[in-house]
Amino acid sequence: MARKSKPIVAVVGRPNVGKSTLFNALAGEKISIVKDTPGITRDRIYADITWLERSFTLIDTGGIEPDSSDIILSQMREQAQIAIDTADVIIFLVDVKQGLQDADAKVADMLRRSQKPVVLVVNKVDNFDKYMADVYEFYNLGIGDPVPVSAANRLGIGDMLEIVCDHFLEDDGEEEEDERIRVAIVGKPNVGKSSLINKMLGENRLIVSDIAGTTRDAVDTDVTFNGREYVFIDTAGLRRKNKVKEELEHFMILRTVSAVERADVVVMVIDASEGVTEQDAKIAGIAHDRGKAVIIAVNKWDAIEKDDKTIYRFTEDVRNTLSFMQYAEILFISAKTGQRLPKLFETIDMVSENHAMRVATGVLNEIMAEAVAMQQPPSDKGKRLRLYYITQAAVKPPTFVIFVNDKELMHFSYTRYIENQIRETFGFKGTPLRFIIRERKEKDQ
Numbered sequence: 482m483a484r485k486s487k488p489i490v491a492v493v494g495r496p497n498v499g500k501s502t503l504f505n506a507l508a509g510e511k512i513s514i515v516k517d518t519p520g521i522t523r524d525r526i527y528a529d530i531t532w533l534e535r536s537f538t539l540i541d542t543g544g545i546e547p548d549s550s551d552i553i554l555s556q557m558r559e560q561a562q563i564a565i566d567t568a569d570v571i572i573f574l575v576d577v578k579q580g581l582q583d584a585d586a587k588v589a590d591m592l593r594r595s596q597k598p599v600v601l602v603v604n605k606v607d608n609f610d611k612y613m614a615d616v617y618e619f620y621n622l623g624i625g626d627p628v629p630v631s632a633a634n635r636l637g638i639g640d641m642l643e644i645v646c647d648h649f650l651e652d653d654g655e656e657e658e659d660e661r662i663r664v665a666i667v668g669k670p671n672v673g674k675s676s677l678i679n680k681m682l683g684e685n686r687l688i689v690s691d692i693a694g695t696t697r698d699a700v701d702t703d704v705t706f707n708g709r710e711y712v713f714i715d716t717a718g719l720r721r722k723n724k725v726k727e728e729l730e731h732f733m734i735l736r737t738v739s740a741v742e743r744a745d746v747v748v749m750v751i752d753a754s755e756g757v758t759e760q761d762a763k764i765a766g767i768a769h770d771r772g773k774a775v776i777i778a779v780n781k782w783d784a785i786e787k788d789d790k791t792i793y794r795f796t797e798d799v800r801n802t803l804s805f806m807q808y809a810e811i812l813f814i815s816a817k818t819g820q821r822l823p824k825l826f827e828t829i830d831m832v833s834e835n836h837a838m839r840v841a842t843g844v845l846n847e848i849m850a851e852a853v854a855m856q857q858p859p860s861d862k863g864k865r866l867r868l869y870y871i872t873q874a875a876v877k878p879p880t881f882v883i884f885v886n887d888k889e890l891m892h893f894s895y896t897r898y899i900e901n902q903i904r905e906t907f908g909f910k911g912t913p914l915r916f917i918i919r920e921r922k923e924k925d926q
Contacts, residue, residue, distance in 0.1 A: 487529075488537045488649045489739055491564035493592070494574030495553060495584055499604040503574060503632040504528070504541050507642075526731060527738050532639075535646045538742060540568065540735050554584045561588050563732060565595040567739035570648045572641075573624065577603050577615050581622070589622040598648040599624045602641055607631040661703075662833045665714040665744035667737045667768070669760050672752040673780040677816035678702055678713050706826045714740045737767050745877065746774045746833050746911075748825070753781045753795070753813070757802040765803050772878035774836035774912045775809040776828050783815035808904075810911040832911025837876045840907060845871045845881070852902040859892055866890035869921055871899075880915040891918045 494500050508528035527540045542560035564571045573592060575585050592599045603619055606612045606629035619627040628644060630637035666674045681704050702713045741747055747768040751757055768775050777799055785791065796811055803809065810828050814821045849871045858866035867886040874882045883899070885891050896916050903914065 487742055488569040489540060489567055489742060490530075490537050490570045490572060490645055491540045491542050491568035492572045492574055493542055493557065493560045493564050493588065495557060495576070495579075495582065498574045498576040498579070499632045500541060500574055503572075503602075503604065503630075504539065506632045506635050506638060507539055526734050532642045532646065535642075535649065537569075537646075537649065538738065540564075540738060542735070550584065554587060557584055557588045558591060561591050561595075563735055565592070565597055567735055568597065570645050571595075571597055571599045572602050572645065573599050573622075574602050574604055575619055575622075575627075577606050577612050577629070580615065581618050585619075586622060589624050593624050600641065600644050600648070601625055601627045603627045603629050604632050607634050607636065609636075661710045661712050662746060662829060663712045663714060663744045664746045664748055664829055665737075665740040665768075665773075666748050666750060667740060667764055668750035669752070669758070669764065670733065672750045672755075673816045674750050677748075677750060677778070677780065677814075678704075680816045680819050680822060681706070681713070706823075709826075709830070711826075711829065714744055734763065734767065737764050738771075741768050741771050741773055744773060745836060746776065746829050748776045748778050748829070749809075750778050750780050751799070753779045753785050756795075757799050759802075762802055765806060765809075769806050769913060772913050772915060774832040774878075775806055776825070776832060776911060777803070777809050777811045778825060779811065779813045780816050782813040783818050783820055806913070808909065808911060808913055828911070835909050836878060836912040838879060838907065838909065838912075839876060840873055840879075840903070842872045844906075845873065845903070848902050848906055849883075849899060852899055856898060859890060859895055861890055864890065866895070868899075874917065875915075878913045878915055879909065880917065882917045882919055884919050884921045886921065888918050888920045 492500050492503060507530050527538055530537055530539050542563045561571075571592060573589065575581070589601075601619060601622060601624050603616045606616060609629060612629065616627050616629045628637065628641045630641050632638070666678060668674050682702065704711045704713055749761070749765050749768065751761055765775070765777070779795060779799070792813060795813075799811055800807065810832055812821060812825055812828055814825060816822075849868055853868055858868060860866065864887065869884040869886070871881055871883045874880050881903075883891070883896075896918070900914050900916065903909070
């Protein structure tokens with residue numbers, strides 16, 4: 482079965498039309514971010530939304546500081562460009578009370594030319610009878626039927642989501658079987674992502690330079706190594722205008738989310754001369770959140786002065802800063818000299834296999850029984866946790882369901898202990914494992 486990545490929906494709109502209200506109405510206050518992933522929770526740049534069993538990733542294309550109409554227009558164009566580059570469907574949000582503005586019309590032209598599906602959403606319609614005549618004015622934008630909503634009062638949200646999700650359906654059946662491993666190369670700007678892909682290709686296909694506007698899109702590159710084909714998704718080329726650091730970071734996170742979403746394996750490139758930073762942790766957190774196989778490639782290793790402890794110290798540093806992904810494989814490479822690139826391909830194959838590995842139920846239950854015998858499950862107020870049964874429910878990432886007598890008693894640390902026992906037997910190097918704990922009453926047995 483062809484792997485279908487989760488669709489991405491981006492929201493574009495002028496200041497004060499209610500983008501963050503809509504974002505919060507859809508995402509709810511609960512956003513699916515793993516608690517021990519550093520640095521991501523503050524951003525709320527993206528959220529996973531599930532509506533009537535359809536799932537998608539909602540991204541916010543960034544706020545605009547209303548300064549002057551010129552700046553608003555140029556920043557909206559920037560937002561629209563991010564949305565066009567990264568999203569499957571674009572929500573263009575306008576405000577019924579402010580009416581149709583010049584900037585709306587100019588951005589609508591840009592969105593229309595992009596050929597991407599656009600859903601025109603008219604916000605702040607808190608009384609449909611009263612405002613419908615004003616809603617019709619937005620037909621003039623020429624991007625389809627305006628959908629009236631009130632994000633603050635959660636009116637019309639279901640109708641809007643239905644239209645958004647209809648756009649996903651159109652390309653569901655089209656994706657032909659693609660056995661190639663899809664690899665996203667992610668990392669901060671200037672850590673050597675493009676150089677790495679160029680080295681793998683043996684040619685300068687991606688332009689690497691400091692000119693503003695180079696390699697702006699995520700570029701898909703086909704690479705064949707030892708007779709096996711791979712698709713590399715590159716997120717290089719954040720435009721380096723003298724922009725505020727936050728905006729670049731915002732842009733980088735969106736790019737990363739969109740590339741990671743389409744990949745099976747994520748190669749996280751870190752600059753050896755800089756060490757591992759908080760920004761690296763943020764990017765790694767995205768791959769972890771999305772349950773992808775991960776390889777940490779420490780680049781520019783040829784430029785480091787080494788003694789016999791250097792690799793050990795650097796590995797410790799990576800493990801400490803990225804403590805939420807102990808499973809990631811670490812490789813020390815040089816995109817410039819090609820050092821250990823064959824090893825990188827070998828590791829991609831290995832983690833990809835682990836990411837899709839299935840373990841027989843019988844074997845899992847043996848491992849669990851042995852683990853329980855070695856370390857008794859926790860008890861609370863005289864009640865002891867009982868583990869009845871374990872089975873693997875999914876792959877990419879491997880996901881296991883454990884049936885227990887009382888979910889409350891299944892502490893995180895005991896789940897981690899079971900995970901370690903499974904890893905000890907099967908390795909599962911480079912891939913996260915997910916555990917779902919289900920309750921079964923004693924009498925159901």
